[in-house]
Amino acid sequence: MTARSCGSCTLCCKVMAIEELAKPAGSWCRHCKPQQGCRIYDERPPECRRFDCLWLTDERFGPHWKPNKSKLVLTSSEDGLEIRCDPGFPNAWRREPLLGEIRNLAAAGEAHDVTVLAIAGSRMILVTSEREFDLGKIGPDERIVRELEGNRVVGARVVRSSGSTRD
Template sequence: MTASSHIAPTPLAERSCGTCTLCCRLPDIDALAKPANAWCQHCTQGQGCRIYDARPQLCRDFLCLWRTDAALDDAWEPARARMMIYRQGPQITVLVDPDVPEIWRQAPYLSTLQGFAREGDDGQYVIVFAGDAVFRVE
């Protein structure tokens, strides 16, 4: 993730991260010299950040789309979907758990992503990162 992806959104009150720590694993985070799909050195998997009070601003500001957009229902809860989504301008980015790299092709995920790709009045498009592979959803 880059700083440009971290425009502080408003979280939905009824949703919380719970034990999900996917955004501490799936993205590359320059500020932490963390490559994609590697656990952040400060994360305890399934529990959270060990440097919570001192975590970078990037981490403070980030919320995935499921935390802020009611259009993504419970099937998209990242810990359940095994993927996380966020927006960067017109790009909707989907980061898939490399342990289940094909899950985004399954129902209900693919049809929803195709719907996002077809809504592209403002040039919106959808890119999926799954392991070392990158796909544009059509």
């Protein structure tokens, strides 16, 4: 746990999709006052209350990762770590020292089957210690299947929940 606070950051209210508000990913929530906060904070939907910003809680991510500075919102998923770019900065995750740290996290996660995904708009990129797999847009009925040699990821593809590979 950290003693961090959002301050003037409001980036999650732009980057994340909020189903309960029919708010798409990548556009400002109508209730957000950018750089100031949520206009309906006390009545914000449960989805917003449950949002878990890793920058606020995980000390592995230093001050330079603060979302309004890095242009990246960090969350965890069932499979690992998700790094979402502010749509105006789709290559924000490629800047150093961030990319080096992302690769180190990917390397540390490989032994524990943890995946690291960079998400830029609708594009998802699986990042490993050695390379990147640009998987394009992944639908809700699709999932990533990795090909492993030991702990090394040597391939990745997207399959439908039915098990068929995407065209």
